[in-house]
Structures are given as C-alpha cells and as structure tokens.
Amino acid sequence: MNNLQLEKVLNELLSPQLIKDYAPNGLQVEGKAEIKRVVTGVTASQALIDKAVELNADALLVHHGYFWKGEPEPIRGMKGKRIRTLIKNDINLYGYHLPLDIHPELGNNAKLACLLEIEVEGGLEGHPQSVAMYGRLKQPLSGKEFADRINQVLNRVPLHIAPEDGDKIIETVGWCTGGGQDFIELAVSNGLDAFISGEISERTTYTAREMGIHYFSAGHHATERYGVKALGEWLAREHELDVTFIDIDNPV
Template sequence: MNILALEKLLNEKLSPQLIKDYAPNGLQVEGKSNVKRIVTGVTASQALIDKAAELNADALLVHHGYFWKGEPEPIRGMKGKRIRTLIKNDINLLGYHLPLDIHPELGNNAELARLLNIVVEGGLEGHPQSVALFGRLSEPMTGKAFAQRVHQVLNREPLHISPDNADKLIETVGWCTGGGQDYIELAAQHGLDAFISGEISERTTYSAREQDIHYFAAGHHATERYGIKALGEWLAREHGFDVEFIDIDNPV
C-alpha cells in the first residue's frame, strides 16, 4: 500500500482531527512509497528504530513519535541521530498519540480495561473524547488482590497507594494510561473506589490518602503497550500487512 494511503486508512480509523493533541498525528517522517512490512512499538527510540531497520521495515508505527509542543526544533543530537537513521533506511515514521489513547476498540484505555476485566461505563470528562474512563469490576476486590491482578497482567508490580481506609473494597475504577495521574481528582469526585494511571506524582499520594480512593501507578510504558499492539494486529488482520510488535523495555 502507498504510504499516503496507509496514513489515510489510519486517520479514518483513529480520527485524529477530533482531538487537540501535543504532537502531530500521522506521517511524521516520510520514507519509501510502498509499505508492506510494519514494525510497531510504544516510543520511537533509537533502539526501536534500529530494530525496525534490522527487520527491513517499510514503516515504524508508534504511540510516542516526534515534534512535541515545546521541544527544541533543531534536528541535532539524539533527535538528529534518530531521524538520520530513519531517512538512511528509508523508513516511514507514523505516530498517533491521544487518538490511540481514546479509541474505543483499539485504544490504550480500552485495551487496559479488557486486560483487567473492567466493564467500561463512560468517560470521566463526560464526553466521547475523554482521555480518562471509568467502569466496574465483576466483583469487589481488596486493594492487595487488585494490585496482584495488575502485576500479573502487565508483568510489572504497580505502586499501590491506599486511602486512609485501607480495607475499602474496590468495585468501581477510573483509569487513564500513561501520564494521567491528575485525573485522580475527577475519579474521587465521581466517588470511585480506585484509580489507575501509568505515572505518579508526589501530590498523587496525598490525593489518594485524603480522598478515600485506592491508587495504582502501573507504569507509563506498561499501560501503553497494548493500544499500538492492537492497532498493528488490526492492520495485519484486516489489511494484510506484515506487522511485528517490538517491546523495548522501559521501567517507567
């Protein structure tokens, strides 16, 4: 498929025009015209680019691409090396950030809910493009038991901050993958029993303790592996691409 046709296909699936983002969504670095082999991964790090080149990929499809608002504009240093490697190997780079977080079928939030057996009930922000969701477990669990479930599913031990009432059972849950820790305030306002995000801030600890809500920091990378993986699997299943997901270890 032509790279511009692939970009159009992805735009039709993810609808990036519906959400204001911090980076451009779609084709960020143009390479060869025809695309058959695609490597997917969370972040367009040098290690992932090198792996894509090793696998003779025509395109690299990621959640975290380049050209973020506020980043230095010159293409030099680490950024220059990454882009030179892409151009040298004629590899297209496509990135989808918030559109991949919020997609109801393939998104990071949707995939995390599926993996943790949470039934999605709505958006914490009260609209279809909400980047934080809430839902319900099939049966109440203790905070310790839910932390064990997260550990088992994501292969990463979460940081669990208990509320002052540490014995409070969890039935209703809010979540936002990646750096969504401040949505804990909305989760508490909704009266939810627990909130999950990837990253934690110092202030998040006190929010959990003082607002009677369990909090789980499950890792930015760990909570955002599954949307890009699902998107690649959709491209392979529905459109015949040769797709390989590469997981570059990241403890954050």
C-alpha cells in the same frame, strides 16, 4: 500499500482531527512509497528504530513519535540521530498519540480495561473523547487483590497508595494510561473506589490517602503497550500487512 494511503487508512480509523493533541498525528517522517512490512512499538526510540532497520521494515508505527509541543526544534543530537537513521533507511514513521489512547476498541484505555476485567461505563470527563475512563470490576476486589491482578496482567508490580481506610473494597475504577495521574481528583468527585494511571506525582500520594481512594501507578510504558499492538494486529488482519510488535524494555 502506498505510504500515503496507509496514513489515510489510519486517520479514518483513529480520527485525529477530533482531538487537540501535543504532537502531530499521522505520517511524521516520510520514507519509501511502498509499504509491506511494519514494526510497531510504544516509543520511537533509537533502539526501536534499530530493530526496524534490522527487520527491513518499510514503516514504524508508534504511540510516542516526534515533534512535541515545546520541544527544541533543531534536528540535532539524539533527535537528529533518530531521524537520520529513519531517512537513511527509507523508513516511514507514523505516530498516533491521544487518538490511540481514546479509541473505543483499539485504544490504550480500552485494551487496559479488557485486560483488567473492567466493564467500561463511560468517559470520566463526561464525553466520548475523554482521555480518562471509568467503569466497574466484574468482581469486587481488595486493594491487594487488584494490585496482584495488575502485576499478573502487566508483568509489573504497581505502586499502590491505599486510602486511610486501607480495607476499602474496590468495585468502581477510573483510569488513564500514561501520564494521567491528575485525573485522580475527578475520579474522587465521581465517587470511584480506585484510580489507575501510568505515572505518579508526589502530590498523588496525599490525594489518594486523604480523599479516600485506592491509587495504582502501573507504569507509563506498561499501560501503553496494548493500543499500538492492537492497531498493528488490525492492520495485519484488515490490510494483510506484515506487522511485528517490538516491546523495548522501559521500567517507567
């Protein structure tokens, strides 16, 4: 497949034009014209790029790419090394951030819900493009039982901040993968029993305790593995590309 055609296919699927984002979505660094082998991963780190080089990839498809709003513009240091490696090896870099969080089937939020057995009911912000979701557990669980499920599914022990009534059973859940901790108050205002995000802030602890909601910090990387992996599997299935998902360890 031609590299520009691949961008068109991904844009048609993910509709990045419908959401305001913090970085450009699509082809971020142009490489060779013909793409047969694709490596997918969460973040375009040097380790992931080196793995793509090792596997003779024509393209690297990630959730966290480059050129974030507010970051220094010069291509030097760590950023320069990453981009030089891509250009030297003629590797295309595609990045899809919020469009990959919110996609109703392949998105990070959708995949996390499926893994944790949450039935999706809607967007927490009240519209289909919401980056935070809410739903209902197929079976009510205690806080400890739900923490155990997260650990089992994500292979990561979540940080569980229980409400002052720590025995509160969880039936309804809100979630936002990655850095979505500040949606917790919206989850409370919607009467939910629990909220999950990847990251936690110092203030999140007190919000959960004082506002009566279970909170689970399950890791930014850990909660965002599954969207880009599913996207790569879709490309392999629908467009017969050779796709390999690489999970670079990240404890955050």
